[in-house]
Amino acid sequence: MSKTMKIMMILLGLLVVLLIAVPWLVNPYVLQVLILTVTYSMLGLAFAFSLRVGLPRFDITAWWAVGAYSTALLMLKAHMSFWPTILIGGIIAVVLGWVIFIVAVPRGMIAFLMFGMVVAMAMQQIFGSVKFFGGWGGTGLVPNVTIGSFTFANKPELYYLGLFFLVVNLLVYYYLYNSKIGRAWNAIGSSLNLASAVGVNVVRYRMANVLIGNFFLAMAGSYYVAYSLVAVPTTFGFANSIFVMMYIIVGGITHVLSGPLVGAVIITFVPEYLRVAKEYESIITAVITILIIIFLPMGILGWIDRRVKPWFTRWGKEERKVLT
Amino acid sequence: MDLALFLQLLINGLMSGGMYAMVASGFTLILGVMGVFNMSQGHFYMLGAYLTFAVAVSLGLPYPVAVLAALASMALLGVLFHLAIIQWTIPHGFFHMMLVTVAFGTIMTQGSLLTFGYDAQVVPAMFPGSFTIGDITLNRGKLLVIVGAIIVMVALYYFMKTKMGTAMKAAAENREVAGLQGINAKRVFWVTMAVGTGLCGIAGALIVPILSATNVMGTNVFIRSMLVVIIGGTGSMSGALLAAFLVGIIESFAFQYIGQLNLLAIFVFVAILMFFRPGGLLGKPLPIPGQ
Numbered sequence: 001m002s003k004t005m006k007i008m009m010i011l012l013g014l015l016v017v018l019l020i021a022v023p024w025l026v027n028p029y030v031l032q033v034l035i036l037t038v039t040y041s042m043l044g045l046a047f048a049f050s051l052r053v054g055l056p057r058f059d060i061t062a063w064w065a066v067g068a069y070s071t072a073l074l075m076l077k078a079h080m081s082f083w084p085t086i087l088i089g090g091i092i093a094v095v096l097g098w099v100i101f102i103v104a105v106p107r108g109m110i111a112f113l114m115f116g117m118v119v120a121m122a123m124q125q126i127f128g129s130v131k132f133f134g135g136w137g138g139t140g141l142v143p144n145v146t147i148g149s150f151t152f153a154n155k156p157e158l159y160y161l162g163l164f165f166l167v168v169n170l171l172v173y174y175y176l177y178n179s180k181i182g183r184a185w186n187a188i189g190s191s192l193n194l195a196s197a198v199g200v201n202v203v204r205y206r207m208a209n210v211l212i213g214n215f216f217l218a219m220a221g222s223y224y225v226a227y228s229l230v231a232v233p234t235t236f237g238f239a240n241s242i243f244v245m246m247y248i249i250v251g252g253i254t255h256v257l258s259g260p261l262v263g264a265v266i267i268t269f270v271p272e273y274l275r276v277a278k279e280y281e282s283i284i285t286a287v288i289t290i291l292i293i294i295f296l297p298m299g300i301l302g303w304i305d306r307r308v309k310p311w312f313t314r315w316g317k318e319e320r321k322v323l324t
Numbered sequence: 325m326d327l328a329l330f331l332q333l334l335i336n337g338l339m340s341g342g343m344y345a346m347v348a349s350g351f352t353l354i355l356g357v358m359g360v361f362n363m364s365q366g367h368f369y370m371l372g373a374y375l376t377f378a379v380a381v382s383l384g385l386p387y388p389v390a391v392l393a394a395l396a397s398m399a400l401l402g403v404l405f406h407l408a409i410i411q412w413t414i415p416h417g418f419f420h421m422m423l424v425t426v427a428f429g430t431i432m433t434q435g436s437l438l439t440f441g442y443d444a445q446v447v448p449a450m451f452p453g454s455f456t457i458g459d460i461t462l463n464r465g466k467l468l469v470i471v472g473a474i475i476v477m478v479a480l481y482y483f484m485k486t487k488m489g490t491a492m493k494a495a496a497e498n499r500e501v502a503g504l505q506g507i508n509a510k511r512v513f514w515v516t517m518a519v520g521t522g523l524c525g526i527a528g529a530l531i532v533p534i535l536s537a538t539n540v541m542g543t544n545v546f547i548r549s550m551l552v553v554i555i556g557g558t559g560s561m562s563g564a565l566l567a568a569f570l571v572g573i574i575e576s577f578a579f580q581y582i583g584q585l586n587l588l589a590i591f592v593f594v595a596i597l598m599f600f601r602p603g604g605l606l607g608k609p610l611p612i613p614g615q
Contacts, residue, residue, distance in 0.1 A: 109418075
């Protein structure tokens, strides 16, 4: 293990300790915001995941809602436990996604983008208008998540549950990015024509990517129900996709795993600590995003790579191994 | 179905179709020529409606003046947006350009929310009332919107025939070759932006006496114009025009029979069409730079 790796491991360990200690360090309000940040980070990871194959997706809220609704309805109407509903919700999202995207993915990025936008809107309309899903008022109150005799009822416990889901997400994505299929995705993302010329089946690999993303989006939806205890159609509005895109850009578009997390924390907490009125918050977020896009196109982490790392010469020399 | 209801639905469909045609052709023009996926297109439409309200009601000027003011100010805002923000992000690529328009749209929405509030702002109709042929009653304001939309589309058609319009088409076809023919890309870009956002401004100004100005009107129209662009084929203007009226009419009839789920009806229609005609309604669309 090289010295750089050791430093990285120490920093990572410190970060883990910090994340575990958070509930004792902050007040309940900040913890609530952090739980939301964890959910949004999962959405951001899925977004960055399909951006990897050159498909920016606007339909994340649709699959997020599918996961949330399947968990909520299965727990309410079928009286199931929380854990199997994650799997069922994920499978529903994948199957439904396959049916819907079989027309959109082969048509390339622009059509996929627009189609996804419409899917998000239509899904929200369905959940709001169809009586079976509970209407615009949302589903009824879902029981708390339990494991054995332990109940996830308080904020810190729910925070740890979210952290668990986030770690599962990160591990699976890390594994996928570094596997053979991940290299094919990387090839598609860097050059579509070249990838198809060397024999990568672009449509199939893109489809696989989008569907895996769907599964994890549904998982984020299940977690959302676990802490909010209700699924309301207006939560899954189109605007959330926009915030998720901002996380990706602010964090750094090339850092597929850490970028969304850093972006989510910055976008959530910077307006919080600027102490501005609620009405001006989204304007500030938008201005920050525009400035970052113009002046730091590779995001905060990209800027650190380029400007800060060379100060520590060893880090500068070391070639980044994974994930350009 | 009796004739009166049929005509009512047809008029409603044509009216919203006219709106979608203007917003979508502006969108597809910007996408085709500049390669910018302009997410703030719907917000320009909303701002156009609010501006008409401000000029016609708050300042008390006549409605046609307000329409012209909305057109001019939205075109100007589009140019400023291009010069101040978009042109600096062009080197960074497609996704960055799209996100910058998203952020700008957020600023516009929130700004109009802070200025005009949550309430719907009503502009009185220029020709109030309706006229009747036999036992069929038609709203005059809606007919005016349809006529206005047709005039704007005809004007756009003749604009695309001028030297500037030809230059735009050339830049959409192949930017490098267009540059070699002596087309000034910078000027083409800002004119494109002005036309694209000006179309939204005038669409918002025309519709505001019928549907009063609200904060969410932009998103609604934008989603429909996405469908229009998918059906018409990305980058195709005539396809967008045809598809817009198609979407408007389908939506209007679907609303009568399945209510709130009308978006779903168009969506299913689009999915089926996309399966059988992947190139859009009118065949092969123009290529998008950078796709």
